Amino acid sequence: MLRIEGLSAGYSAKPVLNDVSINVGAGQFVAIVGPNGAGKTTLFKTISGIVKPSGGEITFDGIDLLAVPPPQRAHLGIAHVPEGRQVFPSLTVMENLEMGAMTESGRRDWQANIERIFEWLPVLKERRNQFAGTMSGGQQQMLAIGRGLASSPKLLMLDEPSMGLAPSTADFIFERLIDIRRQSGLTMLLVEQRVAEALESADHGYVLEAGHVVLEGNNDTLRADDRVRKAYLGM
């Protein structure tokens, strides 16, 4: 569904991403793990069009994504749940969800989507008239995920949903994501620093270090790899 081929990108002459190739098949749950500064967020920003690549290709559903203007990419079915949540603070929870549903499919499926989102993340229903800026970090993260789901995406991209959250909250959000995936069969691309949890539930994983994909494989291969065990799993 999403094919990234030899992608290089960055903010100045020195690239943050160097010849990165990643493949996400329809229905797959793919995790990208790696340390801070590896280029994980830059990769997502390049997919969404906020960062311009200096080389390489991205195709989504057979469409050359780099030729599509950034605001149009959401309309193709890519939902980006950004790092640090980035909800709209002066909009209510409900209005944030409506912003997620700006896409044609999001508008069409609004009723069904909102019911499912409230079922998965009941706190959003309780607080639907509250301003997003006044909610806790965990609640904002759930809103960011709900906002992504409201667009009826084909691909849900999650950038460190556990960032800055209490471990128990992060665990809860992970469980919810796994439930959502099991019930909806949605294709997901996850970037995460919590390597053990990310690899456990993913079909396929990539290890990104200093802008390079240093390792890839399914969850057993990665977890059996000595470097991953030492560096990320603490074994």
Added chain:
Amino acid sequence: MEGFFQALAAGLLIGAVYGLMCVGLGLIFGVMRVINFAHGDFMMLGMYAAFYLFTAAGIQALFGNTVGPFVAILLAGPVLAVFGYFVHLALISRVSGTRTASLEGEGHYAQLILTLGIALILQNGGLIVFGSVLASIRTPLSSSAWELVPFFDISIFLNKARSIDAIVSLAIMILLSLLITRTRIGKSLRAAADNPTAATYMGIDVDRAHRIAFALGCGITAIAGGLLATNYPFHPFVGLEYVIVMYAGVVLGGMGSIIGAFWGGMTIGLVQQMSTLILPTQLQNAAIFAVFLLIIFFRPQGFFGRMVERT
């Protein structure tokens, strides 16, 4: 006592129009974070647009001297909105919105120079095209009044034109706040203001949202300008007199708050009229800024401004 109520009424009437004028600027600043120095001059164009629509475009013949001016003023709004739309498309969008990432100081320096340049061109261009003679859109209503008797021994005179100006301002304000709070397009403007990057992730075209905000802001201020012109004569440099008041109103209301800008403008109208009770008329504007500084001293974020970190 009668003088007090008379000044209060006059302040509320002019305050509503000032409020509308400030909202136009507040909308542009709130959504785009662009300081538009040319906004007073867009208002000047609105005044002339209303003037020529009334006198030269046949509205006077069609609607007469009483209703005609207000029809022309309302039509000046869309005219200036279209003008603002193209000014944004051709000029402002080059130094704002998604382009700011690649500009020094997030594009603020370029925006400053550009809007100042537009202001100069509009003022001097106006002088060439419209001439330096004072113009006005007076109606028979401008020189007649309704007498109001709220208490048994007090009577207040409400200038008819100013009363209608205030009613029109309030009606447009209500329509605008419905647009901003209830409609999909209004919500997407607020989302683009809150977080342009996240708005792009939602599929909102931020540059297009800015263009809509700029056009709307120009149209609204043009209508406010036309309404003011029913009582105050104007000339090509009239924008300078009002742009400071507009900024004071926007700051008082709270930078970024669109509804706040209305109350900021209202406050300025009230202070201006009430100050005549104790100060000579020449000090009206000094009084506005004395009160402005006082309010900002105690509430630096303005009435509706929030001191929160923008995420």
